[in-house]
Amino acid sequence: MNMNKKLLKETQPVVYKTLSNALTKDHLAHAYLFEGDKSAPKKETALLFAQSLVCQHKDEDGFACQECDACKRIEHGEAIDYKWIDGTKNRIKKNDVLKIQELFETTSAEIEDRRIYVLEGFDDATVDASNSLLKFLEEPAPGIFGILIADEKSNILPTIQSRCQWIHFRPASRMNVVNKLIEKCDQDTAQMLANSGYTYNKACELLEYEEFSIIRQAAKDYVKNMGSMNEIFSLQSEVFIAKGSLMKKEWIRLWIQWVLYELKKDGNNLSLAKRVKIQTILVEAMDILRRPVDLALFLDKIYFDIKKVVKSLN
Ligand SMILES: [Zn+2]
Known part of the structure; x- marks a missing residue:
């Protein structure tokens, strides 16, 4: 599920620029909140950003190559100092957050001395999970980076919001999706997929x-x-x-x-x-x-x- 970097730059220019600045200047926050409409490629961008924190073959804008061993291990969830929790199917609970803390305390970072966690669907997390995460965010350990993904920012505790750098995504425009998809399929199919609300990445996945x-x-x-x-x-x-x-x-x-x-x-x-x-x-x-x-x-x-x-x- 590689993110198309060119497409990200075209469709989410502010997101692209903000993350690129952080990566190239190494001005990184301990936690990011990727928020915005369901249709926006927050998940794909979170993966790309996580890869960019460890990749040794970054492009001129600071983004990961998505091809090297380190990138692939992140993509497949195999890096030991990296954890992605999908809270869109089961709500993120206190235990999930505690497990990440334990994992990062007991393992030593393999790559670049960086450990990364992604909490997808954090707007649906339990109150206990939010409180545990808050403690974690209050005493940020060096080299640990968090990415929270949420469709609805207002569902997240203000105290958590204030400790994260916000990355706001705008809704994906259908025209953009269609224009990009016609490189991969006929116009009719592209139109159908975009009209039905599939993101570009999801559509490409289905087409295969x-x-x-x-x-x-x-x-x-x-x-x-x-x-x-x-x-x-x-x-x-x-x-x-x-x-x-x-x-x-x-x-x-x-x-x-x-x-x-x-x-x-x-x-x-x-x-x-x-x-x-x-x-x-x-x-x-x-x-x-x-x-x-x-x-x-x-x-x-x-x-x-x-x-x-x-x-x-x-
Ligand atoms: Zn790489």
Whole structure:
């Protein structure tokens, strides 16, 4: 998941300049708060910044090469004096923060005498976790660097905010994502991915899977013959097969987004009223997909709810 440095410079010029200054002049804060809209590449930038703190082959702006051994070990989470905690799935708890403190006390830094921790989704951390981190931030040990990542800065204790250097990210613009993506795929695919809110990096990641083109074709075919039993059978038996590689939330979400995108284009024979009803079904389905759900039953319900709309008289 390498960050495209040129793209970062173009789309987040202030972030780029601030971090570049800190790195080239070695004016580093003990803790950074990367905050801003969900769509902004905070995570990718945090990884690049962590790499830049240890890489020995930095570019003229002070950023990591992303290729050397030290960079790769950070990327794969294998460096012992580096810890990334993903708090977007499970809230960051006191114990997570304590473990980092212990780890940094008991190990000696391998590279450049620097230890780095990243706390992703810190805006959702527990109060106890925040208090533990606060103690850590109040007595900063030399060579330890923290990066907190948050969508919502206001959810973070003001006392923590004040001990971090803020790096504010602006929302990623869709045009930027599309323009960059057309180097990797056709215009239609780029448009669909950007409209659905994928970041450039996430979109590139998806494009590398062969599943991606299967989903694209399946969605296009489905929209042409929406509601036909043949289409439903082929989805059930060729695409979303029980225990198949596509029977995963991520691919199902992509398929739904693609169907939504195709529906908005002209060229299918559905009335506007029907299209609106089908869009509602799909948008609600995206919400349901956030919760634990039996995927096969979930898909069957979508197929048949949509079939009912297509076959209805008005
Ligand atoms: Zn490097």
